Amino acid sequence: MGVLWLDEVDKDDVPIVGGKAANLGELIRVGIPVPEGFVVDGKTFMDFLESSGLKEKIIEILNSINVEDTKQLEEASKKIREMIESTPMPKEVEEEIKQAYRKLCEESGEEVFVAVRSSATAEDLPGASFAGQQETYLNVRGEDEVVEKVRKCWSSLYTPRAIYYRVQKGFRHEDVSIAVVVQKMVNSEKSGVMFTSHPVTGDKIAIIEAVWGLGEAIVSGMVTPDHYEYDRVQRKIVVVKIAEKKVMLTRGEDGKTVKVELDEEKAKARVLSDSEIEELVKLGEIIEDHYGTPQDVEWAIEKGKIYIVQSRPITTIREEKREEEVELEEGKILLKGLGASPGIGIGKVKIVLSQDEISKVEEGDVLVTTMTTPDMVPAMRKASAIVTDEGGLTCHAAIVSRELGVPAVVGTEKATKILKDGMVVTVDGDKGVVYAGAIKEKKKEEKPAVVAQAPIVTATEVKVNISIPDAAERVAATGADGVGLFRIEHMVLGLKKHPMKYIRDGEVEEYINELYKGMKKVVKAFYPKPVWIRTLDAPTDEFRAMEGGEDEPIEANPMLGFRGIRRDLKEEEHFRAEIRAIKKLVDEGYTNIGIMLPLVTSPEEVRRAKQIIMEEGLPLDKIEFGIMVETPAAALIIEDIIKEGIDFISLGTNDLTQYTLAVDRNNENVAYLYNETHPAVMKLIERTIKICKKHGVKTSICGQAGSYPHVVEKLVRMGIDSVSANPDAVQRIKEVVARVEKKIMLDKLREKELENIPD
Ligand code: PEP
Numbered sequence: 080m081g082v083l084w085l086d087e088v089d090k091d092d093v094p095i096v097g098g099k100a101a102n103l104g105e106l107i108r109v110g111i112p113v114p115e116g117f118v119v120d121g122k123t124f125m126d127f128l129e130s131s132g133l134k135e136k137i138i139e140i141l142n143s144i145n146v147e148d149t150k151q152l153e154e155a156s157k158k159i160r161e162m163i164e165s166t167p168m169p170k171e172v173e174e175e176i177k178q179a180y181r182k183l184c185e186e187s188g189e190e191v192f193v194a195v196r197s198s199a200t201a202e203d204l205p206g207a208s209f210a211g212q213q214e215t216y217l218n219v220r221g222e223d224e225v226v227e228k229v230r231k232c233w234s235s236l237y238t239p240r241a242i243y244y245r246v247q248k249g250f251r252h253e254d255v256s257i258a259v260v261v262q263k264m265v266n267s268e269k270s271g272v273m274f275t276s277h278p279v280t281g282d283k284i285a286i287i288e289a290v291w292g293l294g295e296a297i298v299s300g301m302v303t304p305d306h307y308e309y310d311r312v313q314r315k316i317v318v319v320k321i322a323e324k325k326v327m328l329t330r331g332e333d334g335k336t337v338k339v340e341l342d343e344e345k346a347k348a349r350v351l352s353d354s355e356i357e358e359l360v361k362l363g364e365i366i367e368d369h370y371g372t373p374q375d376v377e378w379a380i381e382k383g384k385i386y387i388v389q390s391r392p393i394t395t396i397r398e399e400k401r402e403e404e405v406e407l408e409e410g411k412i413l414l415k416g417l418g419a420s421p422g423i424g425i426g427k428v429k430i431v432l433s434q435d436e437i438s439k440v441e442e443g444d445v446l447v448t449t450m451t452t453p454d455m456v457p458a459m460r461k462a463s464a465i466v467t468d469e470g471g472l473t474c475h476a477a478i479v480s481r482e483l484g485v486p487a488v489v490g491t492e493k494a495t496k497i498l499k500d501g502m503v504v505t506v507d508g509d510k511g512v513v514y515a516g517a518i519k520e521k522k523k524e525e526k527p528a529v530v531a532q533a534p535i536v537t538a539t540e541v542k543v544n545i546s547i548p549d550a551a552e553r554v555a556a557t558g559a560d561g562v563g564l565f566r567i568e569h570m571v572l573g574l575k576k577h578p579m580k581y582i583r584d585g586e587v588e589e590y591i592n593e594l595y596k597g598m599k600k601v602v603k604a605f606y607p608k609p610v611w612i613r614t615l616d617a618p619t620d621e622f623r624a625m626e627g628g629e630d631e632p633i634e635a636n637p638m639l640g641f642r643g644i645r646r647d648l649k650e651e652e653h654f655r656a657e658i659r660a661i662k663k664l665v666d667e668g669y670t671n672i673g674i675m676l677p678l679v680t681s682p683e684e685v686r687r688a689k690q691i692i693m694e695e696g697l698p699l700d701k702i703e704f705g706i707m708v709e710t711p712a713a714a715l716i717i718e719d720i721i722k723e724g725i726d727f728i729s730l731g732t733n734d735l736t737q738y739t740l741a742v743d744r745n746n747e748n749v750a751y752l753y754n755e756t757h758p759a760v761m762k763l764i765e766r767t768i769k770i771c772k773k774h775g776v777k778t779s780i781c782g783q784a785g786s787y788p789h790v791v792e793k794l795v796r797m798g799i800d801s802v803s804a805n806p807d808a809v810q811r812i813k814e815v816v817a818r819v820e821k822k823i824m825l826d827k828l829r830e831k832e833l834e835n836i837p838d
C-alpha cells in the first residue's frame with residue numbers, strides 16, 4: 080500500500096484512507112463521475128513517523144504539555160509541524176506520489192491543477208470526527224509542489240485544534256493517522272450545490288443552487304445563485320429563480336482564483352438548462368439511494384460534463400414531519416392575515432368578545448377574537464387554532480400560540496365580523512389564511528426515509544424566548560442553549576390581580592410566591608442552561624384590565640410612558656418583590672439565572688437597580704446581571720452603562736426600532752415604516768456589539784429580529800455571542816447560525832487564496 084487510486088477504495092477502507100477518500104471511492108463504484116485522483120494512505124504517514132524517528136519525539140512533546148495552556152499548545156504544534164515539514168519523505172514514497180501525479184497529467188499532456196486534501200483516519204475510534212480539522216490546498220500544480228503539500232497535510236494532523244480535540248475526546252495521538260487525497264481540480268464553467276431531498280422536511284424535492292464559474296462563490300456568499308427545485312415525485316422542474324450573478328470566480332493561468340465581473344446579459348442568464356437539472360437530479364438520486372439518506376452534494380460542470388465533487392448526508396431533516404409543511408387542497412379563502420404560529424387547525428369557530436365568553440371554547444374549536452388576553456390562555460390551549468383581528472408577530476396571541484404550538488393567524492382586521500359562531504374553518508398558520516370548511520391535505524407520495532436529526536452545535540449560542548411557564552418543558556425540548564428572554568408580563572397578567580394591588584392589600588408574600596412558582600418552572604426545565612429573567616415591563620394600557628388596574632394612569636402614548644425599569648424604580652416595592660422571588664430560587668441552587676432590566680436609558684437606573692438587588696441580599700457574583708438595549712439612549716451611551724458593571728446586554732429590537740424610527744409598534748397606520756433592518760437601527764446594533772465586545776460584555780438579541788435568518792446572519796458576522804429566537808424558529812436559526820459560522824471559517828481559509836485577485 081502507499082498510493083491508492085480513488086477507484087480502488089471503498090467504504091471498508093475508511094480506517095486506512097479516511098472518510099473523505101472512502102466516500103469518493105464509493106461514489107465512483109456506483110457510477111458517479113468524480114474527478115480523478117489518488118490517495119496516500121494513513122499507513123504511509125505512520126511508517127514515515129516510525130522510520131524517521133519522529134514518532135517518539137512527537138509523543139514526548141505532546142506528553143509534556145498542558146493543552147489548556149494555549150501558549151504551550153501552540154508552541155508544541157509549531158515545533159512538531161516544523162519537524163514533519165523539514166524531514167524528507169522516504170524516496171520511494173516521494174517517487175510513488177510523483178508518478179501518480181504524472182499519471183493524472185497524462186490525458187491532458189500538461190501539468191494539471193490538483194486539490195490536496197487531508198483525510199484523517201482512525202482505527203477503532205467510534206465517535207471520532209475530524210472533519211475540518213486538517214488542511215486542504217487548492218490549485219496545486221507540479222510534482223514537487225504536490226509532494227510538499229502532502230507533507231503539509233501530514234503536519235496538519237498536529238494543528239493546535241486537532242491536538243486539543245484528541246486530548247479532549249480521550250483519543251491517543253498514536254491511534255490517529257492521516258491520509259491525503261490528491262484530486263484533479265475541475266475548472267468549472269458552472270457549479271453549485273444540490274440537496275437531493277428537501278433539507279428540512281425530507282420531501283422528495285431536489286434543490287439546486289448554481290453560479291457561473293467556481294462554486295466557492297456560493298459558499299462564501301459572494302454571489303446569489305440561481306435556485307431550482309425539482310419535484311422528484313412528479314418528475315418535473317417546479318421552481319426556476321434566476322438571480323443576478325454580477326461576478327464569477329474562475330482560475331487564472333497561474334492557478335490563482337480570479338474574480339471576473341460579468342456583463343449584464345451573462346449575469347442575468349439562467350445557469351442550468353432543464354436537461355442539466357434533470358441529469359444532476361438523476362446523479363443525486365443514485366447517491367441518495369446508495370447511502371439510503373438524502374445528500375448534500377457539491378457539483379461542477381466543465382466542458383459540458385458534470386462532476387460530483389463531494390457528497391455528505393443532510394443532517395438537518397426533521398425526524399417528525401410537522402404539520403406546518405402540510406399542503407392544503409384548494410379552498411375558498413375567507414380571510415387573510417399574518418401567519419403567526421405554524422401548522423394547520425380545523426374546527427368550529429367560537430367568537431370570544433368578552434371575558435365571560437371564554438368558557439364557550441371547547442377542545443378543538445377555533446378561537447376567534449379581537450386580541451387574546453392572558454386570561455384566555457387556558458382556552459387557547461384547548462383551541463385547534465387561533466384567529467385575531469389585531470396584532471403582529473410580537474402580539475400576545477402570536478407569542479403565546481407559538482409557545483403552545485397552536486396554529487394562529489393574527490391581524491386579519493375583520494375575523495370577528497366575517498366569521499360566525501359554529502362555522503367550520505381551516506386555519507393555515509404558515510400562510511396566514513383562513514379557509515371555509517374543512518380542507519383536506521393534498522395527497523402526497525409516501526414520505527422518503529429521513530435521517531435522524533443530529534443536534535446542531537453552534538459557537539454562537541441559539542437560545543429561546545419564553546413567556547408562559549407552563550410551556551417551559553415543551554420549549555426546552557427545542558434544544559435551545561438557554562432562555563435569552565423570559566418575559567414575565569404574560570405570567571403576571573395571568574394572576575388574579577394587579578401586582579400593585581397585591582402590595583397595597585398587604586399580600587406581597589403571595590405575589591412573590593406566584594412569581595417564584597412561575598419562574599421555577601422555567602429555570603428548572605432549562606437547568607443548568609441559563610435563563611435570563613427580565614424584570615417586569617408593564618405598559619399601563621395592558622395592565623389596566625386587571626383587577627386593581629383601575630389606578631393605572633391614562634397615558635397618551637403608553638409605549639413612551641410608565642413601563643420598564645423606570646416604572647420598577649418608582650414602584651420600588653414591586654421591584655424588591657421580583658428580586659426576592661429570584662433570591663428564593665438562587666438560595667435553592669438555581670444559579671442558572673440572569674437578571675435583565677428592560678427599557679434602560681441611563682447608568683443611574685442600572686446603579687440604583689443594582690443597589691436594591693444588593694440590599695435584598697441577592698449575590699450578583701452567583702448569577703448574571705444585564706440589561707436590554709432597546710432605546711437609542713442605551714445604545715449611544717453603552718460605555719457609561721458598562722461602567723456600572725454588567726455581564727451582558729440583549730438587543731430588544733422591537734422597541735429599539737420603534738424608538739429609533741419614531742414608529743409606534745402598535746400603530747397600524749405607520750406599520751409600513753416599521754423596519755428592524757433600517758440602517759439607523761443596524762448602526763446602533765453594530766456599535767453596541769462592538770463596544771460590548773471590547774469590554775468583555777456578552778451580547779445577545781431577543782427582539783423578533785433574532786428569529787429572522789437575514790438579520791441573524793448579519794449579527795453572527797458582527798460577532799454576537801448568542802441569539803434568542805421564538806420557540807418555533809429555534810431549529811431554523813440554529814441551521815442559519817451553523818451555516819454562517821461555516822461560511823465565516825471558509826472565508827477565512829480562502830482569504831489567502833482570494834487576496835491576490837485583481838478587481
Ligand atoms: C424588544 O423590545 O425587542 C423586546 C424583546 O421586548 P418586548 O417585545 O417585550 O418589548
Ligand code: MG
Nearest residue numbers: 709731733734
Ligand atoms: Mg421591549
